[in-house]
Amino acid sequence: xPLKAPPDQDIVIVGATGDLAQRKxxxxxxxxxxxKLLPEKGQIIGAAPFEWDDQRFRDLAESAxxxxxxxxxxxxxxxxxxxxxxxxxxxxxGDLSPLGSASTLDRRIAYLAVPPSAFTSLIEGIKTAxxxxxxxxxxxxxxxxxxxSAEELNRTLHDVVPEQRIxxxxxxxxxxxxxxLLVFRFGNSLFERVWNREAIARVEITVAESIGVxxxxxxxxEIGAIRDIVQNHMFQxxxxxxxxxxLSFDAEAIRNEKVKVLESIQPIHPHDVVRGQYTEGTVDGxxxxxxxxxxxxxxxxxxxxxxxxxxxxESWRWSGVPFLxxxxxRLPTRDTRVVITFHDVPLHLxxxxxxxxxxxxRLVVRIQxxxxxxxxxxxxxxxxxxxxxxxxxxxNYGDSFKTSPPEAYERLLHDALEGDHTLFIREDxxxxxxxxxxxxxxxxxxxxxxxxxxxxxxxxxxIASPSHWDESVGSV
Numbered sequence: 001x002p003l004k005a006p007p008d009q010d011i012v013i014v015g016a017t018g019d020l021a022q023r024k025x026x027x028x029x030x031x032x033x034x035x036k037l038l039p040e041k042g043q044i045i046g047a048a049p050f051e052w053d054d055q056r057f058r059d060l061a062e063s064a065x066x067x068x069x070x071x072x073x074x075x076x077x078x079x080x081x082x083x084x085x086x087x088x089x090x091x092x093x094g095d096l097s098p099l100g101s102a103s104t105l106d107r108r109i110a111y112l113a114v115p116p117s118a119f120t121s122l123i124e125g126i127k128t129a130x131x132x133x134x135x136x137x138x139x140x141x142x143x144x145x146x147x148x149s150a151e152e153l154n155r156t157l158h159d160v161v162p163e164q165r166i167x168x169x170x171x172x173x174x175x176x177x178x179x180x181l182l183v184f185r186f187g188n189s190l191f192e193r194v195w196n197r198e199a200i201a202r203v204e205i206t207v208a209e210s211i212g213v214x215x216x217x218x219x220x221x222e223i224g225a226i227r228d229i230v231q232n233h234m235f236q237x238x239x240x241x242x243x244x245x246x247l248s249f250d251a252e253a254i255r256n257e258k259v260k261v262l263e264s265i266q267p268i269h270p271h272d273v274v275r276g277q278y279t280e281g282t283v284d285g286x287x288x289x290x291x292x293x294x295x296x297x298x299x300x301x302x303x304x305x306x307x308x309x310x311x312x313x314e315s316w317r318w319s320g321v322p323f324l325x326x327x328x329x330r331l332p333t334r335d336t337r338v339v340i341t342f343h344d345v346p347l348h349l350x351x352x353x354x355x356x357x358x359x360x361x362r363l364v365v366r367i368q369x370x371x372x373x374x375x376x377x378x379x380x381x382x383x384x385x386x387x388x389x390x391x392x393x394x395x396n397y398g399d400s401f402k403t404s405p406p407e408a409y410e411r412l413l414h415d416a417l418e419g420d421h422t423l424f425i426r427e428d429x430x431x432x433x434x435x436x437x438x439x440x441x442x443x444x445x446x447x448x449x450x451x452x453x454x455x456x457x458x459x460x461x462x463i464a465s466p467s468h469w470d471e472s473v474g475s476v
Contacts, residue, residue, distance in 0.1 A: 006417035008041040010103050014096075014122060015113035016046025016087070017060065020140065024171075025113060026061045027069040028409035033081045034071065037414050045102050047088045057087035070407055094121055096129040103131075109167075109416060111138040115219075116145075120156050127160045136165040138416055141232045142223065143168055143425070146441055147434040154427045167416045168425040172233045174408025176397065177367045179423070181240040181338075182254070184365070184373065191363075192245070194342070196317045201360065203241060204339040205234055207327040210283050211334075212452075213305075217296035225307040226275075226437055229327040235262060235433045236425070237367070238325070241338055242318055251422040255429065262432035264313045270445045274460045276306030278330040281452030288330060288452045302447050305329040308460040311436075324463060330452035336367040359390035372396040 011029070013021050032038045046057045061082065065073045088102045099110075108131075112122050119139055126135060137157065144150030157166050172178055185192055194200070207229050213220045220228070239258035246253035279290035292299050306328030313323065340363040364374045374394045381387040415423055448457040 006039050008039045009107040010042045010105050012045045012110040014047045017048040020113045022064040023068050024409045026064040028413050030065045031410050043086050044084045045086050047090050049090045049092050051089050052087045054086050058082045058085050096125040107134045109136045123156050123160050138167040141170050143430045147438050150430050150434045170232050170236050171408045173423040174412040177371045197321050201341050201343045202322050204324040208331040208335045209329045212330050213294050217294045221303050224303045225327050231433050231437050234325050255426045259428050264315045265436040266312045266314050268311050270443050272310040273440050274308040275304035275447050276450050276457040277447050278305050278452045279449050283453045306456045308463045310463045328456050338365040
């Protein structure tokens with residue numbers, strides 16, 4: 001079904017002068033405006049504790065679109081977009097009442113584009129300012145620091161607005177390839193028939209980054225790879241890979257099945273986790289410093305920049321199938337993918353012909369940067385002898401659809417304006433995700449080190465043998 005313009009409403013961005021707003025939100029809203037996918041009526045109200053006026057906010061937006069938009073700035077289109085843009089200076093004490101007089105409509109959606117530590121005061125500020133009626137709230141991960149704080153954040157939210165007006169964004173859910181997991185699985189009978197323990201030997205998920213902490217040393221010291229990536233991004237992808245078919249394509253039906261997956265994660269023993277931290281090394285031919293030498297990082301830091309986990313799901317479909325998760329910074333390349341490895345054939349028929357090993361069938365879902373899907377299978381090499389070789393059937397988004405996927409925030413913002421919760425995280429998803437990693441957070445295994453530019457610490461071989469982690473392509 002083609003997208004349409006959402007109902008009339010104002011869009012409020014609290015923290016509109018920050019990095020998230022400039023890099024992601026304003027360019028996404030501009031591109032939605034280009035496609036006529038913003039509400040027909042409604043303002044985009046930026047708010048921050050600065051004495052700015054509308055023009056300065058519009059100048060900021062123009063610079064953001066020029067630098068970060070996936071489509072080039074067109075003057076006539078931006079001029080009509082800029083007419084929507086207005087700025088509200090907020091008092092230093094966090095009073096949000098000025099937003100009430102700035103709104104032109106009774107319905108609004110408020111994006112809290114601020115550090116998570118400010119969520120509680122701003123959510124309570126919405127209530128104090130009398131803005132609860134007609135307001136929906138968007139917040140960005142992480143949703144809490146652990147299970148207890150996540151539960152407290154949920155209570156604070158529900159004290160102000162009901163769950164139906166809460167949108168918890170994980171931008172991974174806006175990626176086309178992540179959404180395609182649903183269509184790929186439930187739209188192709190061939191794969192859904194073998195999507196279980198009878199056919200699948202293991203499931204492996206990698207989120208690899210070549211960058212370091214990118215100037216976020218102070219923030220990263222409080223988070224680490226398990227909180228930053230595993231508990232949200234990776235668990236969201238895991239839930240789509242492992243969920244049972246929903247009763248319908250309704251948002252709650254899909255989210256119900258995702259929750260069941262997270263609820264089925266057996267307690268993760270710290271022995272099944274490797275935590276690593278990068279030291280100085282070489283990435284893309286450039287020498288880089290170690291994590292402890294990054295700005296605002298303790299010289300004795302024990303924060304992990306790498307994590308590898310082995311977990312199991314207590315479910316009929318997946319009993320006995322290991323799920324191997326790996327994420328890290330300063331790895332050789334940026335690469336996010338899911339690899340499904342199928343069981344070996346039950347009887348090797350080609351040994352008498354001198355073929356002693358066969359490559360297992362593998363399905364690779366590439367999420368970024370080279371979005372696509374590949375299926376490897378065994379074929380006979382041309383010639384008189386029987387020689388088996390692994391070959392790939394490859395689907396690439398750019399080649400097949402002649403277009404690049406839209407930015408994740410475009411889809412997510414449009415869905416939030418529509419009131420569609422399908423790609424957003426429900427409160428019980430958050431809490432089950434934190435509960436799964438709680439044993440590791442409470443009793444973390446010691447840090448092991450790896451040089452920048454390598455695929456993590458050698459100790460990760462405990463989680464999966466080297467043959468399972470496919471180093472040659474930077475994936476699992």
